[in-house]
Amino acid sequence: MAGNLVSLVMQIMTPDKIERIGAAVGVDRNVAQCAVRASVPGLLAALSRVASQPRGAQKLADAAESQSDTLGSLAGMLAGGRQSSVMEKGSRLLSWLLGGGNRYALTEAIGKFAGLSQRASGSLLGMLTPVVLGAIVQQQGARALNADSVTGLLTAQKDNIAAAFPLGFGNLLAGAGLLDPLGSGARTSTAARLQHATPTAPEAGPSGGLRHIAPSVMFLVA
Secondary structure (H helix, E strand, O other): OOOOHHHHHHHHHHHHHHHHHHHOOOOOOOHHHHHHHHHHHHHHHHHHHOOOOOHHHHHHHHHHHOOOOHHHHHHHHHOOOHHHHHHHHHHHHHHHHHHHHHHHHHHHHHHHHOOOOOHHHHHHHHHHHHHHHHHHHHHOOOOOOOHHHHHHHHHOOOHHHHOOOOOOHHHHHHHOOOOHHHHHHHHHHHHHHHHHHOOOOEEOOOOEEOOEEEEOOOOOOO
16 A cells, blocks of 8 residues: 555644644643654554454444545634534544543553643544544545455554654553554564663753653653
């Protein structure tokens, strides 16, 4: 399958759109950028798990089809006054796809990584879910969107998804089994990146203290 699905989503998520999402969930642009970088491959890993389950691939294909027009209207969807509607619809869709347990695990991992509350990380995932599903439709192009095509797409993208995890984030997903559909290579890659990471000096937070977001991950909160 040509193209990198993670890169496609990140190209769609321009700085302006990320800033709007951050404002909607109550965090600044830098924190929102950190959270989005983790959320996009994290969502795709979780959706790969859905596709690997009985009838899950067709369920995912149906959900993606329902968001086929999302990317064309994304700027308007993120305009003032409409964010809450997008957030609520995306959250319901994500719960339907993942179930409560896996959704909670993904939300918790993103919260720990980016320093967000459970509520803020859940809201951010709700806003990103329609975008990721719309990108799946766009990546399919003229090909029919069905269980087989969605499974083939996500299988072909598993290395790209694993490679896109920010340092330390894959480790937070591993315990919930959300890395399983990406194969043993995802766990090996995550462990190797942590082992060979060069320690980074912690940055000062707004109060002058040190802000540690996750093991081996430090982030400056503006």
